[in-house]
Amino acid sequence: MATLKLTCLSCGQVNRVQTARLGAGPKCGTCGAPLMKAKPVEVDLATLQKAARTDDVPLVVDFWAPWCGPCRMMAPEFAKAAAELSGQARLAKINTQDHPRAGSVYNIRGIPTMVRFARGRETARQSGALQAPQIVAWAQAGAGAAAG
8 A cells, every 4th residue: 555754744754654544543653643634733843844844745835924914814715725635735834934944944034925735845835825725725736737
């Protein structure tokens, strides 16, 4: 059976998960946290870098800050998209105010900016606030190419 690598967004441990079990709520073998949450997970820069480099499942990251009005408007839409994409992609958020180095590492010029990673590389980037259906469509646009 085919397995995929997933970095636990809670503890940073890399896990191997059978492809058929992605939608069945797999948990981290180290800390027990869900690996495919139906809501966005706040991450730090080290965890983001490890997941972006390692994961076989698409990772969509929202670069945001609490003082940003469009970021706050997009947050509930990003959460709705995470629920809809559960089992297909993981959605994470990184607060660029708390982790300012993330903006420079990933060359973020404005927020909110979403970046999609798949199999160790950036596959797409989108700046500006979007509604949940737009986020889902954008995240799925590269999923077929990334999964192959």
